[in-house]
Structure formats: structure tokens, C-alpha cells
Ligand code: SF4
């Protein structure tokens with residue numbers, strides 16, 4: 001993300017220190033992670049110490065300080081999905097992508113996370129990829145679904 | 151500035167409005183153990199070692215004396231079975247993280263805290279925030295801050311700021327009740343300080 005775009009986002013929030021979290025969220029959602037240069041720019045323009053920004057950016061799970069993959073895979077490990085075999089679905093994803101929850105592969109293709117209930121238990125086991133819900137997953141289905149992502 | 155009379159450990163103590171119970175006690179020569187408190191810094195209430203019983207209108211509460219403002223007719227007990235039990239527990243929990251901290255050792259003796267009660271988890275930092283707050287509130291350099299949250303919370307230097315500011319300051323070092331701060335500084339210096347470049351720093 002270039003500096004000009006970061007500046008645009010900051011300007012959209014009127015350069016208000018109180019909008020810090022909104023600014024970070026905007027950068028995160030557009031860029032999928034928060035690069036150091038972007039945070040330094042935010043600190044400089046909003047006049048908020050970098051230590052404060054760092055604290056906030058590491059406090060909330062919504063932010064990432066490392067690059068994230070193009071596709072975000074969330075495998076539900078909630079109770080309902082768990083009893084229906086979520087672990088095997090997760091194992092499949094781990095085998096096929098080569099990453100564990102919390103990680104991103106080297107090609108920046110996938111980032112994997114586990115979640116505890118996506119709120120549609122009757123579809124379990126559930127996996128969500130880039131916000132799209134895939135229900136009734138089993139290892140074979142999961143493998144098929146993952147193939148659709150480039 | 152009206153004067154407020156309160157009772158601490160059975161003694162009448164005069165305090166100014168806006169003072170905390172801890173300040174009033176200290177002024178009267180009554181000592182309350184503290185860990186995260188520092189006169190130059192805003193009250194923080196992080197360690198809860200300064201917990202006391204505060205009784206007002208017949209109700210007794212456990213409060214952090216470094217935060218609790220004095221009040222008329224307040225009755226404070228700085229030692230009681232309950233208070234001592236709480237302090238002992240806090241000390242035991244802290245000792246699991248920093249078994250060798252001097253300040254903790256002395257208090258542990260006084261309160262009979264067993265440093266081996268909980269399984270050791272030597273993270274050394276006690277999350278007192280003295281270093282972070284001193285750098286921010288007194289020096290206004292913001293070279294060090296907290297990252298992450300809960301049990302995973304850690305201190306972290308911003309290498310670019312630390313490499314400019316810390317050499318001539320290091321005023322936070324003696325504040326740290328453990329050696330976590332110095333260790334973090336040494337590590338940051340070794341691994342993260344920007345290497346001295348041959349070119350002059352780019353003008354901003
Ligand atoms: S490093 Fe030391 S001074 Fe800083 S928060 Fe941890 S225990 Fe407190």
C-alpha cells in the first residue's frame with residue numbers, strides 16, 4: 001500500500017486521533033495487513049505515539065502485522081462442528097495448504113484461522129473462505145472447495 | 151482545598167481532597183506495599199498489592215489504595231486477615247513469573263508467600279507498566295510500549311526510537327522490579343536497532 005493511499009484514508013477520517021481504530025481497520029481491510037511504513041505514517045499524521053498504535057494493533061485480532069494470504073480460510077471448531085468432525089476438515093486444510101491456524105503460506109495464497117462457531121451450526125462442519133460459507137464439509141468436499149481458489 | 155479527616159488503622163489522618171488513600175497513608179507514615187505505583191506517574195492500579203479494606207457508611211470494600219480517593223469518614227484498614235491473604239496470593243502469582251525479584255522477596259517474607267506455590271513461568275515482566283508509563287508520561291519519548299494482551303502481554307521497544315533516545319536516558323531501568331526491561335533492551339539492541347548506515351539519515 002503506498003503512502004498516498006494511506007494519506008487518503010487518514011484524510012477521510014479527518015486526521016482525527018480519535019479515529020485511529022477506524023483508520024487501522026480501513027488499511028487492514030484494503031491491504032489485508034498493517035505494514036510498518038503505514039503505521040509510521042498514521043503515527044506521524046494523527047500524532048499518536050507508535051507504541052500506542054502497536055499496542056492496539058496487537059490487541060485486536062482483527063489486525064495483522066504480518067502479510068495475509070489472498071484467501072482467508074476460517075474453519076469452525078465450535079462444539080456443533082466439532083462433534084461432526086471439524087477436526088478432520090481442519091486436518092485436510094492443513095495438509096493441503098501446508099499451514100497451521102494463524103499462519104500464511106509463502107505464496108500468500110491462504111491464511112488459516114480457526115473460529116468458535118460461525119452461527120450456522122446446522123450446516124456443520126462449516127468453513128468460511130473469504131466470507132463465503134461452505135457447509136456440510138467433509139475432507140473430500142473441503143479439498144474440492146479449496147481447489148477453486150487461485 | 152478542603153481538609154478531609156479519615157481513619158487509617160485506627161488513627162485519624164488529615165488529607166487534602168483529591169489525594170488517594172495511599173498518599174494519605176504515606177503522609178501519616180503508614181506504609182502500604184506497592185509495586186506499580188510511582189509518585190511521578192499517574193495512578194495505574196495494575197498490581198493490586200496495595201489493596202486495603204475501605205469502610206464507608208457501614209460497608210466494607212476491597213480497594214486499590216493507589217487509586218481510591220480519600221473521603222470523609224472513610225475507615226481504612228491496611229492490614230487484616232483478608233488483605234494479607236490477598237497480598238500473599240498476589241505475591242505468589244508474581245513470584246511464579248519473577249522468582250528472583252528483590253522487591254518481591256522481602257514482601258514474600260513479610261506475608262509468608264511461598265515462591266514455589268505455583269508452577270514457574272519465568273516471563274520476568276510483571277506487567278507493572280512502570281517502564282512504559284515513565285517513558286510516555288515523564289520523558290514523552292514513547293520508546294517502549296506494551297504489545298499483545300492478557301497473559302501474552304509483553305513490553306516492546308520501538309527500535310528506531312530506542313536507538314536514538316535510550317542511550318542517554320535509561321531512567322526506566324532502575325524502576326523495573328525485575329530484569330525483564332534490561333533484557334528486552336539488550337535483545338532489541340542486538341537484533342533490531344537500525345544498523346549504522348553510511349549515508350546520512352534522510353531528512354524528513
Ligand atoms: S519490564 Fe519491568 S518495569 Fe516494564 S512492565 Fe515489565 S516488570 Fe514493569
Ligand code: FES
Nearest residue numbers: 076078081118121
Ligand atoms: S459450531 Fe460451527 S457454526 Fe456453530
Ligand code: FES
Nearest residue numbers: 195197198200216
Ligand atoms: S500499587 Fe496500587 S495497584 Fe499497584
